[in-house]
Amino acid sequence: MKVTTALSKFVKRSALALPLVAAPAISVQVLDALGFNANGFGQAYAQEEKKPSKVKTRKTPSISEAVGKKLGQAQELADAQQFNEALAVLRDMEARSSKYSAYEKAQVAYFMAYIYFSLENYDGAIASYKKVLSVPSENLTEALEIGSLQAVSQLSFVKEDYKGALRYINRWMDVSNIVTGEMYYLRAQAHYQLKDNANALKDISKAVSMVEGNGKVPKQAWYDLQRFLYYDKNDYPSVVKVLEKLVKHYPQGTYYIQLAGMYGQLGREKDQLHMMEAAYIAGVLKKEKELLNMAYLFMGAEMPYKGAKVIKKGIDNKQIERTSKNLETLAVAYQMAQELKKSIPEMEAAASMSDKGELYSRLAGIYLDLDQNKEAITAGDKALKKGGLKREDQLRIVLGMANANLKKYEAALKHLEVAKKDKRSKKFAEQWIAYVEGEKKREEQLAI
Template identity: 60%
Template sequence: MKLTTITKGLSKFALRTSVALPLVLAPAVSVTVLEAAGVSAVFASAQAQEQKKPSKQKTRKVPAMREAAYKKLEKAQEAADAEDWPGALAALKDMDASKKRYNGYEVAQMYNFFGVVYYSTERYKQAIPYFKKVLDQGEKNLPVALEVGTLFTLAQLYFVTEDYRQAVNYLNKWFKVSNRITADSYALRAQAYNQIGNQDKALADINIAVSMYEKEGKTPKEGWYGLQQYVYFERTDYKKVAGVLEKLVQYYPKPVYYKTLAAMYGELKRDKDQLHMMEAAYLTGALEKDKDLLNMGYLFMGHEMPYKGAKVIAKGLKENKIPRTAKNLETLAQAYQMAQELQKAIPQLEAAARLSDKGEIYSRLAGIYLDLDQNENAISMGKKALAKRGIKRVDTLHIVLGMANANLKRYDAALKSLKIARKDERSEKFARQWIAFVEGEMEREKQLAI
């Protein structure tokens, strides 16, 4: 395998000598390496393609490559082509030992080759000093292409080795001399700025990158929008976050973006938009957690669509995404009640009541059964509620029991419950009215019996 196969994007040049030696220029760091550092593969490949295009970069006259230097580098090249990296380094070290014999251009090529070999063997930190030595030879000894390429290579290597300050440093130098600045270039520098905490410059650069693509009618990359979203969120600029997320939903419709956009609409008090986006998130499968599904149900209930809310919660319970707890079953029952679906609400409330360690739900059921004129069930639920205790309004429950017993003409039991309810000032007036009614009924029936 040739050196050029291993290091994708390595550009070559032919020396203007009697024999053409395909020495490598500074490499573009490979797609795999940049991906590992969090830089998009698309960026790496785009930069490699850019380096292959004809350049309008100005030229610079430098010293010529002489035969003696050429032969030393040729030996290193042959070893590199055979993937004999120790052999390549040995040849270069031999040349380095007598570097006083060579001019600045030849020395620059030697150090460049050192950097390439260390890069090719994934010793990135060891490659960096050699590429810096290339630049140390000065403009008079460096072709413009070599200088510009080396600056960019150093920027990438510092990025890969997580020295983001130096990555920014060399990117800024490269920006000043390169005629190949693209949207991807701004995106890379934006990431580096973000890594060192300079969010102002990170945002400025990523906005330029996005704008450049949009002006060309191209869809900006997902990661670019992601960086915009992150910085705006850190600034609590939720309006801008929502704007970016709207683009992500449009161009990269992933469930997480629907869900996050719904949350942003909630922050911005755009309730209807929040509901619609949450429903979209639900339909795309973004809502899998019980909390999210319950929130979806509450949203529907809050927007006077309780039956839709009930359907979401019921489905979540059936699929075991929502735990079958007393509280969750009670919420489902509440949704059915709001939708005027009492026959569907009752079984859920009864199941919730059995799971609850308090009698409150049984107390609610007693009231529902009374409204449905199912007095025996009302009394049964009321007794279970009293047995479990933990009832918020015992007085109200005794009113229900009094009314249910009165409806069944069980006047003694009715009076007993109503008199207990009368002791609570919140129910005293209503209890007295019912006591008077029950006593009147008892007297009327007594008269009829005579």
């Protein structure tokens, strides 16, 4: 018997789009990856063209010799990693700062923020940076104001104060005459944490385009956030474009699999198959579900033997569990590939492990196709004994045909009469009954 419609449907299953992981959240590690230190960002990763500063050019205020000497003492202690001692010097300066200029007070607060950050006292660092920002802008250098805004913006993420982070990021971008990709990325994260995905996508897309516009590759975390936000708004074509970049620049197994899944969502079956096969060849498909999806794709693309090889290797390597269902799938793949001799032992094993007779029923049909009538009858009897058959009438016809081929006419007629009671098989069963009765009569006449 040929592979049934039910079997055809069975093998057309393939990998759907896998859910994308949540967007990467800002953490101390993420800030470090951006180049954050107590004095703000390091070298700009990607910067936009300069814009006119909204702050008038300021003169650099002077520091008295006495204040400079004390700050130098604190600096030496900090350089020696003696942060608590440095902090004691700065606190003493703060206590005596009534006669300091606004700029000198700001310098003391800025230095204290650095020490607090080095001691991982982020509350203290934020409070000190805010003291700097409480000084009127005209009494600060641009670098001091911008550095403090940077730092408070970033440290607000560590404290999960996303509204505060967004507020200071906007001030920072407003004051600075150079806007970097990192700024847009950080603001995108703030919007995302506040569930404003529309503005988050706008900012991360700006950050990515700035880097790519300079002929460089954006950081992986940037693509990850952009990919997630596109997926969240069901913009699958854009998700695919981002995943294609991730596969190219940051090849990882999850990206191969997700891209294959998205191709499937868009009906790009050939691309889906090619991407999954590339992942398989690269050895990134290790889980049972991933390997079975690969096999289903091969089977659905009319390459069942490749599908069978994937499953067989997976079972041999103990990556795919040797269950009745998985062995059945392997047997079906071999059957579709016209490798019936290879299909039989797998279907036998699957049938023996099943608590229903359905697989033995299908096995009986395979044996009949191979003209192995005794084996067909044995498998069919086991199917009837186990029960739970979807189409007993079809099995009865197989048993009728197998018995007739062995000239066991009475047994053949018995099975065909049962099949005739089902209206779906009535006509076909009657034809075979007529044939068997004719053969029986002919045999009887020859015996006279």
